[in-house]
Amino acid sequence: MASYRVFCRNMKTSDVLSYIVKQNLRRCRRFSSHTDERQNYDLVVIGGGSGGLACAKEAASLAKRVAVVDFVEPSPRGTTWGLGGTCVNVGCIPKKLMHQASLLGEAIKDSRHYGWQVPDEVNHSWQTLVQSVQNHVRSLNWGHRVQLNEKKVTYYNGWGKFLDEHRIKTTLKNGDEKIIHAANVVLATGMRPKYPQEVPGALEYGISSDDIFSLQKPPGKTLVIGGSYVALETAGFLQGLGFPTTVMVRSICLRGFDQQMSQLVTDHMSNNAGVKFQWKTTPVSVEKTKNGSFSVRWRDEEGKEDVDHYDTVLFAVGRIPQTSNLGLENTSVKLKSDGKILQSQHEQSSVPHIYAIGDILDGGIELTPVAIKAGKLLAHRLFGNSNKVLDYSKVPTTVFTPLEFSSVGFSEEDAIERHGEENIEVYHAFYKPLEFTVAERPSDQCYIKAVCERTGSQKILGLHITGPNAGEIMQGFAVAVGFGISYEELSASLGIHPTSAEEVVKLHITKRSGEDPTVTGC
Amino acid sequence: MLVEVAEGIEKFLETVEKHSGKRIFALFCGGVSPATGESWCPDCVKAEPVIETGVAKAPEDAVFIKCSVGDRATWKDPNCEFRKHLQLKLVGVPTLLEWNTPKRLVEEECSKQDLVDMFFEED
Ligand SMILES: Cc1cc2nc3c(=O)[nH]c(=O)nc-3n(C[C@H](O)[C@H](O)[C@H](O)COP(=O)(O)OP(=O)(O)OC[C@H]3O[C@@H](n4cnc5c(N)ncnc54)[C@H](O)[C@@H]3O)c2cc1C
Numbered sequence: 001m002a003s004y005r006v007f008c009r010n011m012k013t014s015d016v017l018s019y020i021v022k023q024n025l026r027r028c029r030r031f032s033s034h035t036d037e038r039q040n041y042d043l044v045v046i047g048g049g050s051g052g053l054a055c056a057k058e059a060a061s062l063a064k065r066v067a068v069v070d071f072v073e074p075s076p077r078g079t080t081w082g083l084g085g086t087c088v089n090v091g092c093i094p095k096k097l098m099h100q101a102s103l104l105g106e107a108i109k110d111s112r113h114y115g116w117q118v119p120d121e122v123n124h125s126w127q128t129l130v131q132s133v134q135n136h137v138r139s140l141n142w143g144h145r146v147q148l149n150e151k152k153v154t155y156y157n158g159w160g161k162f163l164d165e166h167r168i169k170t171t172l173k174n175g176d177e178k179i180i181h182a183a184n185v186v187l188a189t190g191m192r193p194k195y196p197q198e199v200p201g202a203l204e205y206g207i208s209s210d211d212i213f214s215l216q217k218p219p220g221k222t223l224v225i226g227g228s229y230v231a232l233e234t235a236g237f238l239q240g241l242g243f244p245t246t247v248m249v250r251s252i253c254l255r256g257f258d259q260q261m262s263q264l265v266t267d268h269m270s271n272n273a274g275v276k277f278q279w280k281t282t283p284v285s286v287e288k289t290k291n292g293s294f295s296v297r298w299r300d301e302e303g304k305e306d307v308d309h310y311d312t313v314l315f316a317v318g319r320i321p322q323t324s325n326l327g328l329e330n331t332s333v334k335l336k337s338d339g340k341i342l343q344s345q346h347e348q349s350s351v352p353h354i355y356a357i358g359d360i361l362d363g364g365i366e367l368t369p370v371a372i373k374a375g376k377l378l379a380h381r382l383f384g385n386s387n388k389v390l391d392y393s394k395v396p397t398t399v400f401t402p403l404e405f406s407s408v409g410f411s412e413e414d415a416i417e418r419h420g421e422e423n424i425e426v427y428h429a430f431y432k433p434l435e436f437t438v439a440e441r442p443s444d445q446c447y448i449k450a451v452c453e454r455t456g457s458q459k460i461l462g463l464h465i466t467g468p469n470a471g472e473i474m475q476g477f478a479v480a481v482g483f484g485i486s487y488e489e490l491s492a493s494l495g496i497h498p499t500s501a502e503e504v505v506k507l508h509i510t511k512r513s514g515e516d517p518t519v520t521g522c
Numbered sequence: 523m524l525v526e527v528a529e530g531i532e533k534f535l536e537t538v539e540k541h542s543g544k545r546i547f548a549l550f551c552g553g554v555s556p557a558t559g560e561s562w563c564p565d566c567v568k569a570e571p572v573i574e575t576g577v578a579k580a581p582e583d584a585v586f587i588k589c590s591v592g593d594r595a596t597w598k599d600p601n602c603e604f605r606k607h608l609q610l611k612l613v614g615v616p617t618l619l620e621w622n623t624p625k626r627l628v629e630e631e632c633s634k635q636d637l638v639d640m641f642f643e644e645d
Contacts, residue, residue, distance in 0.1 A: 139624030
């Protein structure tokens with residue numbers, strides 16, 4: 001869409017924030033109190049995030065009457081934002097930009113080896129970064145507004161709640177209510193960060209990923225609690241920007257991902273990136289000290305307690321589906337115990353005309369491209385005579401830690417569980433990215449493995465890469481793996497030299513052989 | 523709402539300065555050609571009545587600056603100040619923008635009534 005241009009590079013963060021607050025107040029004034037005014041729609045989408053917007057726009061392009069209901073409940077710290085959902089405002093987008101900021105810091109160090117005369121002390125301005133990131137986010141919010149308008153989707157900036165299975169009440173910020181009638185409903189309300197109830201002070205003093213990307217003052221010495229990808233990514237970029245960061249992990253990191261890869265990621269973070277890890281510990285309490293910092297008490301496996309002080313305490317211990325304040329009790333939509341929406345089949349809930357997509361769908365995958373694709377395909381099934389459904393297998397993903405980790409398909413553990421160890425072959429290699437050599441950067445955790453069937457042409461079940469730009473490398477391979485490429489076909493392909501990606505097609509050492517998987521020379 | 527008219531970038535920035543702290547909307551158009559008495563840019567002519575209607579929806583205490591980017595030759599010059607200015611970086615006329623926000627409508631978008639209405643209404 002060429003309709004709006006990024007602007008206001010010099011906009012101040014305070015302006016951005018007051019802009020958000022005013023935005024919400026003003027939008028509300030536009031609606032006078034038309035309580036009970038009845039509006040009929042072919043489709044009402046609750047939640048204007050990745051999945052909801054995609055579904056609404058697609059349905060509107062099929063000439064249907066569509067409404068989107070979206071509202072952002074402020075975080076416990078009072079952070080709020082505009083249209084677009086988690087990914088745009090407090091997820092993928094600001095996260096990747098901050099990751100990039102941190103990588104640039106690395107590049108500055110490397111550049112000295114390449115002849116750049118960079119002063120010994122190079123400083124970073126957190127305020128400038130936040131301002132730039134927020135400006136971009138604001139431009140995306142406006143872009144989403146323009147798109148909805150262009151597609152003739154009605155937008156309600158209010159909280160949506162079922163009155164019954166076809167009527168939805170939207171409550172605007174000033175308390176005005178509007179009741180709309182929906183032939184079909186798509187729920188795409190996403191998730192929000194969880195705070196541990198049992199830790200006094202957590203909710204009161206802790207922040208979450210909802211707050212970090214617009215934090216007014218530099219975070220300083222930070223404790224990140226949790227082992228999720230959000231925890232590792234956040235700790236990674238904060239440390240990279242120069243804030244001493246500790247990650248407190250109760251059990252393992254990156255649950256659900258290949259654990260050998262997860263280990264490489266955390267090894268790199270602690271050995272090379274300087275992030276501290278406190279394994280097997282859980283927070284006990286958070287208290288505010290006189291000088292404004294926070295004292296965090298924690299307990300280790302053996303029950304021993306200890307305490308330290310931090311300027312910022314960030315919780316990344318999981319996310320809760322936003323399904324509890326949706327009026328679902330007025331419908332027969334069934335929830336799983338974790339609050340996700342149970343599907344009978346293909347995103348359809350236990351009520352035939354009510355669907356769920358994105359993060360709140362039980363059995364789904366919490367990623368933006370998944371939500372978007374599910375939303376688009378669903379719109380076409382509902383209104384476009386299509387029967388295409390989303391294949392939730394072989395979804396590629398990347399963890400944007402200082403050393404990126406990207407994967408598609410089964411982890412080695414999952415493959416073994418499904419096929420048996422004797423029926424899989426794992427090809428693997430440690431490699432040295434060329435750009436690391438001159439910069440004298442250790443490459444101990446740059447690693448690739450392809451988990452394959454053992455017989456026939458050896459279909460690839462899973463592919464895993466740690467290294468610089470792993471996300472960019474994986475995208476193309478994910479297409480191939482998605483279409484069922486075999487190890488035989490992969491290794492018959494030619495590499496592009498000199499790249500890191502070529503190491504994927506050059507894989508030839510099996511784990512079973514016990515040979516040294518370290519790649520040397522060309 | 524207060525309407526100001528500015529000719530050239532200096533005048534524009536002065537006007538912005540004068541009203542700093544307020545919400546400022548700005549419209550950039552091709553200048554009026556003496557021959558026709560109209561802007562040399564057809565999209566600007568087309569957008570005018572649409573924007574006129576939309577402006578009525580803007581908040582009372584806001585300022586609306588109408589700014590001419592000069593004649594066709596001045597605007598087409600790749601080094602035109604309106605194109606180069608870091609906070610403006612105009613790429614087309616007409617451009618409707620709200621100062622210090624990412625809100626911006628460009629060229630034919632400025633003649634779409636619902637977009638223009640939304641532009642002035644939304645905060
Ligand atoms: C820190 C972080 C980093 C991430 N990074 C990536 C990444 O790199 N790549 C990736 O693919 N994914 C990433 N994700 C995940 C991605 O953001 C989500 O999978 C995606 O946003 C889910 O989209 P959704 O449509 O399900 O919901 P969301 O995008 O969360 O949108 C839901 C919207 O509904 C609104 N809402 C909720 N309830 C109501 C109601 N009752 N009435 C009205 N509105 C309501 C919410 O306020 C929100 O605006 C990240 C997530 C986080 C938190």
